[in-house]
Amino acid sequence: xxxxxxxxxxxxxxxxxxxxxxxxxxxxxxxxxxxxxxxxxxxxxxxxxxxxxxxxxxxxxxxxxxxxxxxxxxxxxxxxxxxxxxxxxxxxxxxxxxxxxxxxxxxxxxxx
Amino acid sequence: xxxxxxxxxxxxxxxxxxxxxxxxxxxxxxxxxxxxxxxxxxxxxxxxxxxxxxxxxxxxxxxxxxxxxxxxxxxxxxxxxxxxxxxxxxxxxxxxxxxxxxxxxxxxxxxxx
Numbered sequence: 001x002x003x004x005x006x007x008x009x010x011x012x013x014x015x016x017x018x019x020x021x022x023x024x025x026x027x028x029x030x031x032x033x034x035x036x037x038x039x040x041x042x043x044x045x046x047x048x049x050x051x052x053x054x055x056x057x058x059x060x061x062x063x064x065x066x067x068x069x070x071x072x073x074x075x076x077x078x079x080x081x082x083x084x085x086x087x088x089x090x091x092x093x094x095x096x097x098x099x100x101x102x103x104x105x106x107x108x109x110x111x112x
Numbered sequence: 113x114x115x116x117x118x119x120x121x122x123x124x125x126x127x128x129x130x131x132x133x134x135x136x137x138x139x140x141x142x143x144x145x146x147x148x149x150x151x152x153x154x155x156x157x158x159x160x161x162x163x164x165x166x167x168x169x170x171x172x173x174x175x176x177x178x179x180x181x182x183x184x185x186x187x188x189x190x191x192x193x194x195x196x197x198x199x200x201x202x203x204x205x206x207x208x209x210x211x212x213x214x215x216x217x218x219x220x221x222x223x224x225x
Contacts, residue, residue: 034213043116043202043216044155087154100214101171102147102155 004088009107018075020106022088025069033064033071036087038105044087048073075108083110114138116217118203124223125193133188133220135203141215142208144186145170146178148199149219155202161186163208193224 005023012018024033032051036044048055050062050071061074075082085105119134137144145160147170157170161180175197177189186205190197200221204214 036214041218043204043218044214045216046213049213101157104152104154 003101004090004103006086006088006103006106008104009109011109011111012078013111014079015077018078018082018108018110020073020075020086020088020108021070022073023070024088024090027068027090028092030092031090032092033062033068034089034091034100035060035062035073036089036102038085038087044102047086078108078110080110080112082108084108116203116205116215118201118217118220120220121218122221124225125190126225127194129193130189130191131193132190133201133203133222134185135187135217136185137203137205137215138184139205139207139215140183141205141212142183143206144180145204145206145214146176146186146188147202147204148172148197149202150199158188158201190222193222195224198222198224 034049035047037047038044048057048060048062050064052064055062063072085107087102087105089100091100116137142163146158147155149155156172158172158176159170159178161167164183167178179187200219202216202219204216206212206214
């Protein structure tokens with residue numbers, strides 16, 4: 001299983017772009033990279049998923065270099081409501097996800 | 113659609129008592145999961161069910177049992193609760209298809225005294 005490493009915490013200010021990088025040196029050929037967001041007292045919520053290059057949706061962008069050993073979640077113009085814990089997961093595409101491992105995540109604090 | 117519903121939201125047990133945490137999803141997903149989350153530990157997988165009729169152990173299964181009652185429901189049972197099982201428990205589901213994300217409930221906060 002590919003292990004992930006991400007910063008424990010990050011601080012930002014409203015309106016800034018935030019980039020959270022996740023390292024996954026042992027990523028396998030059939031692994032995808034998925035990011036989740038968790039607010040206090042709630043379950044994690046899916047944000048974005050990708051395999052290579054760049055993926056963008058209405059919430060975030062995900063940048064994955066050619067070697068796929070890391071990935072960067074980019075949140076444009078954050079607001080106070082983006083304060084949350086962000087988890088990076090790496091796991092196989094398809095099938096059940098019983099072997100996905102959530103690490104400790106990155107606690108993002110957005111200040112006014 | 114309610115998504116993933118967990119009951120109860122809060123529970124206090126005495127050491128040695130038993131209880132069952134209930135989880136139901138209305139998204140017709142094949143796979144369901146139970147996680148626990150302790151402060152500073154992230155989420156750890158307890159058990160999962162890849163499809164109706166199957167269950168498998170996750171990272172921390174000791175002290176727990178599960179039942180996949182049907183496609184919608186997946187319960188977690190603590191036979192003899194211990195203080196070490198004080199945690200927030202999350203149920204999740206996913207389609208067993210390509211690239212399907214996990215959908216989580218809002219958790220059950222369990223305290224064992």
